[in-house]
Amino acid sequence: MIEDTMTLLSLLGRIMRYFLLRPETLFLLCISLALWSYFFHTDEVKTIVKSSRDAVNMVKGKVAEMMQNDRLGGLNVLDAEFSKTWDFKNNNVAVYSIQGRRDHMEDRFEAAADYVKAHLPESLRQQLLSYEREKRESVSSYLSILEQRILAVDRDMVDKLSANHDEAGTTCLVALLSDRELTVANVGDSRGVLCDKDGNAVALSHDHKPYQLKERKRIKRAGGFISFNGSWRVQGILAMSRSLGDYPLKNLNVVIPDPDVLTFDLDKLQPEFMILASDGLWDAFSNEEAVRFVRERLDEPHYGAKSIVLQSFYRGCPDNITVMVVKFKSGPVGSKAEE
The missing domain is CATH 1.20.5 (Single alpha-helices involved in coiled-coils or other helix-helix interfaces)
Structure with a gap:
């Protein structure tokens, strides 16, 4: 038995030496090492x-x-993970939100999120009313109004929270609907996706992540750094490169509140619905998967929002998960939200 084993090992050794010492094998090995050194030096x-x-x-x-x-843990674990569940439904809009596997519910029950909820909608409403009254003389636009109001709320919040040494921060995702146009402003890594008339996923926003080349260069110019701790983080702390609040990083200018604002032609897209969700959903679903999943469940009471939140949880998402689904209806001049 021992002799048979030794014979087999000897044979394998000869075969390996034969292939490894062949000129073409050595050539390919050298080329591989050179390419590796070039790309990963x-x-x-x-x-x-x-x-x-x-x-x-x-x-x-x-x-x-x-x-x-x-x-x-069985049901006890699930009870704890769903201890803070929040839902809302009104006409064409449905929202479903869970704490999930996080120790705290940061998507809604947190100082920065509460501050933005209390101040940004009213501030926007007042500015938009003024814009509509003075539209002919105004040089403003929906894009500039969204940008100005978001930056103003961030300044006020940073002043207030820093005075209390509250380091809370939040993302911001706002969709503004007019008759023929959808304007979307985004700060952070919450994300919007639209389903067009053909069932295609159309990205309404782009995440602000520290590893992105543009964001990484900006952070480096400001004297900051990014490091990996479960995910890429600014100064080893924050997993997104833009936010509202987060005053210690905001004071260093490594995290900024500047929104990206995009506009979309509703006549062209004729959307069926859009999804606005926190990053917990996008840890478990791609844009295309989310659109397919919700499209098949638009007849449910929460228009698929509850189902996709729970599915994200069952897929192992470790984060809070909040999803809003807004249904549209097609009209003769395009699409608009149902009244």
């Missing part, structure tokens, strides 16, 4: 590769841990 890329491996291992461990906890 910088410390930054080496760090990204290593951190990505660490991230994969960490996610695997977290998912396994959550699945084990769900099995062991």
